[in-house]
Each structure stands twice: as C-alpha cells, then as structure tokens.
Amino acid sequence: MFCAPEISHLEFTKRAEDQVIPYDLLLLADESIPAINSYIHFCEIYRIKISAEIIGVCAIQRLDSKSLEIKNLALIEAYRNSGIGAWCIQQLEAHFSSQFLFVATGDASFAALRFYERNGFKRSSIRRNFFLDNYEQAIFENGIQLKDQILLRKRVS
Structure with missing residues (x-):
C-alpha cells in the first residue's frame, strides 16, 4: 500500500536555466514534445521533489503583473491523488504575488477538471x-476525443 509523503519532505524548486528541460515529466500532462515546445520556453519550470527524487513538474507562465497560467502540472503516477x-497550487499562491491563477484543460479531461475545481478554480x-484546430492527431481521453479547451481561473487574495 502506498503512503502519502509528509508535506514537510516535499520541495518545490525552480529549475536552473542550464538544467535539462524534464520532457519525460512534462509528457505526463501534455501530448507531444512539439506541443510542450510551443510554451515551455516562456515558462518557469519548478521541480517537485521528495529527498533527491524528482516526482513531478510544474511549468508556469506569467501573463501579466497580476496573473500566472499553469501550463503543465504533472506528477508520476505513484504520487497522484496524494x-x-x-x-503545488498552494506553493504557487504563496510564492507569487499574483491575484489570479489560470489553467486550461480538455473538455474530456474529467480528472483534471475535478482536481482544479476542488482546488478553487472556476470555469471561465x-x-x-x-484540439481539432491545433493538433494534427486526434487526442482521446476517457475514450472521448478532445474538442474544446476549458479555461479555469482562481482568484488568489
């Protein structure tokens, strides 16, 4: 049985510019390297670590002085639902002076939609x-072809 790690053992650290982009982790939440490359060079990348093990990644893009967009948030499967x-959302709220967090996900990405809504995001x-206009290959989640992108927003006091 998997036991969730103590939050005190987690680290949320910014990737240095000279460190390799963690495509293996980013691909857990996005479909392809070309899709990732369309945004990743405009992002700050944070590694989620337990001790020396990197278990996830968070890529954020500053939209303006008051807003951040989560472009990618991925955890290896063993640490999901823990x-x-x-x-990670709390870390973003604590470390940035943004008033709004934004995220976009697919219309059939039910787990992601539930996750963000449980964490205070509202559909905007x-x-x-x-997905039909921007991806050459059809993308399916939960047996359903993704068509529309749902944008969510959270006001951070």
Whole structure:
C-alpha cells in the first residue's frame, strides 16, 4: 500500500536555466514534445521533489503583473491523488504575488477538471474546437476525443 509523503519532505524548486528541460515529466500532462515546445520556453519550470527524487513538474507562465497560467502540472503516477498537486497550487499562491491563477484543460479531461475545481478554480471560458484546430492527431481521453479547451481561473487574495 502506498503512503502519502509528509508535506514537510516535499520541495518545490525552480529549475536552473542550464538544467535539462524534464520532457519525460512534462509528457505526463501534455501530448507531444512539439506541443510542450510551443510554451515551455516562456515558462518557469519548478521541480517537485521528495529527498533527491524528482516526482513531478510544474511549468508556469506569467501573463501579466497580476496573473500566472499553469501550463503543465504533472506528477508520476505513484504520487497522484496524494494531496501533492493541491500542495503545488498552494506553493504557487504563496510564492507569487499574483491575484489570479489560470489553467486550461480538455473538455474530456474529467480528472483534471475535478482536481482544479476542488482546488478553487472556476470555469471561465471555452476555446471551441481548440484540439481539432491545433493538433494534427486526434487526442482521446476517457475514450472521448478532445474538442474544446476549458479555461479555469482562481482568484488568489
């Protein structure tokens, strides 16, 4: 049985510019390297670690002085549903002076939608046909082809 790690053992550290981009982890939450490359060079990348083991990644892009967008948040499977994802959202809220956090996900990405809504995000808009217009290959989640992109927003006091 898996036991969730103590939050006190977790680290949320910024990747240095000279460190390799962790594509293996980013691919857990995005479909392809070209898709990741469309945003990653505009992002700050944070590694989620327990001791020396990197268990996840969070890529954020500053939209303006008041807003951040989570472009990618991924944990290796063994650490999902353990509270670490929520802890990462709390780290973003604590470390940045942003008033808003944004995230976008697919219309059939039910687990991601539930996760973000449980963590205080509200649906704010829909980009119709986003996945049909921007990806050459059809993307399926939960047996359903992704079509629209759902945008969510959280106000951070």
